[in-house]
Amino acid sequence: MAATVDARGFSCPQPVLMTLQAIKATNPSELVVLVDTDTSKENVVRAAQSQGYAVKEVSEEGEGYRICIERR
Template identity: 85%
Template sequence: MATTVDARGFSCPQPVLMTLQAIKATQPGELVVLVDTDTSKENVMRAAQSQGYVVKDVSQEGEGYRIHIQRG
């Protein structure tokens, strides 16, 4: 089961920091990150890729986005 990081309502850099904290706290696997701005979406994807994760899927969810990332 994927770990979910709910970063909706936070402005950058908080969603990136929350994602990086979850990456460090969990075993390599799948994470789902919820964000509500385009900027947060792009920054979270870039940060995850810098940590060796692959963006598996990005889907619009309500007013924001659901980003599925997985260890590459």
Template identity: 55%
Template sequence: MALTIDARGLSCPQPVLMFMDAVKSASDKEFIILVDTDASKENVSRAAESQNCKVADINLENDKYRIMIIRN
């Protein structure tokens, strides 16, 4: 089961920091990050790649992004 991080309503760098904290402290292999801006989507995706993670999927649902990230 994936760890869900709800960063909707937050502006950068908060969504990125929340994801980075989760990667460092959680043992989960899969993460779902919910964001509501294009900038947050792009920044979280770049942060994931910098942590040797794969952005497996990005879905736009009701003007919100659902980003699925898998730790390698």
């Protein structure tokens, strides 16, 4: 099961920092990040890619987004 970062309710750069912290702490093969703004979605995707992760899926979930990333 993928690790999950729930960054809903936080404004940037907090979702990016939370995502990077989870990547550095556990180096997961797959990570799900929940965000609630377009800006957070775009910034988390860029940050994940900069750490060697590929975006597997971005889907709308409720009033936000579910971003699934995986290590390349």
